[in-house]
Amino acid sequence: MTVHEKTDSAAGQDGAARRGARAPARARRRHAVARFWRQYRSHRGGVFGLAVLTVIAVLALAAPLLAGEESRSVTDATGGALEEPSGEFLLGTDQFGRDVLALLLWGTRVSLMVGLLAAFLSVAIGALVGITAGHFKGWYATVVMRVTDWFLVMPTLVLAIALSTVLARSLWTTILAIGVTTWPTTARLVRAQTLAVESRPYIERARALGGGHGHIMSRHVLPNVMPLVLAQxxxxxSLAILTEATLAFLGLGDPTVVSWGGLLQDAREAGAVSAGNWWYIAPPGLAIALVALAFTLCGRAIESVLNPKLGVSR
Known part of the structure; x- marks a missing residue:
């Protein structure tokens, strides 16, 4: 056997050994996911919320096929101003003659995108602050938590309005405004969980074996706080979607896109409230409430599965 053949054989054996070592870990993960799903299915509210979110996500993805790009254009509108629901326009038209149902479908994409990205930014900031404050302690934790307390006592909506007013009006401004004002609650929850994790004996063993700050936070603390982060x-x-709708209703959203909050703001400007044009006001408001409720139900169910001590009702 040549040197190259021996090298290839040794490399193949090493690869097989690594795959064999990872197989039990993959099996444990599959078992954990299956157990989580079995417990999650027992929560009727969580299943209902997940079903609603699945339908809404499919509608959002299919909006270009169901509504078409031209449905958002004022110049391409085919209906009359504020027409009542009919066979042609199931939810009536707006003041420009556009189909409200088509606008509602397009608004689903924007509202979900803003909610997801803003929530990701908020949770990422909160998790980073919470883990580092719980790990390093001392003066760093004191300063960081006092800043967190300041954000907690300040009204979130007021801070978001201030940022949206100062910065340019765009979707990214809305995402930034929501993300940097809603992280303190996550930070305090993650810090409390980090302190509980770091009091366990295996953390002391990891330090004794030479584990650094990065190793402990990434390999031991983060996996233990991830269930809490997921539920949060x-x-x-849901909070981000409600805040985005509020900002858009106040005229602080991006005027070039269609969102549920923007539809409510357009309906208010068109006088739909005083004229009794319910088909223009009710659908986006109900959509906002339904999505917020669905995410909340999913979050409560996840909390109950990951932490049965909470005793969340099913």
Missing amino acids: TTLVI
Whole structure:
């Protein structure tokens, strides 16, 4: 056997050994996912919320096929101003003659995108602050938590309005405004969980074996706080969607895109409230409430599965 053949044989054996070592870990993960799904299915509210979110996500992805690009254009509108629901326009038209149902479908994409990205930014900031404050302690934790407390006592909506007013009006401004004002609750929850994790004996053993700050936080603390972060994310998404709708209703959203909050703001400007044009006002408001409720139900169910001590009702 040549040197190259021996090298290839040794490399193949090493690869097989690594795959064999990872197989039990993959099996444990599959078992954990299956167990989580079995417990999650027992929560009727969580299943209902997941079903609603699945339908809404499919509608959002299919909006270009169901509504078409031209449905958002004022110049391409085919209906009359504020027509009542009919066979042609199931939810009536807006003041420009556009189909409200088509606008509602397009608004689904924007509202979900803003909610997901803003929640990701908020939870990422909160998790980073919470883990580092719980790990390093001392003066760093004191300063960081006092800043967190300041954000907690300040009204989130007021801070978001201030940022949206100062910065350019765009979707990214809305995402930034929501993300940097809603992280303190996540930070305090993650810090409390980090302190509990770092009091366990295996953390001391990891330090004694030479584990550095990065190793302990990434390999030991982060996996233990991820369930809490996941549950918190679903709750923050509903808050982000409501905040985005509020900002758009106040005229602080991106005027070039269609969102549920923007539809409510357009309906208010068109006088739909005083004229009783319910088909223009009710659908986006109900959509906002339904999505927020669905995310909240999913978040509560995830919390109950990951932490049965909470005793969340099914």
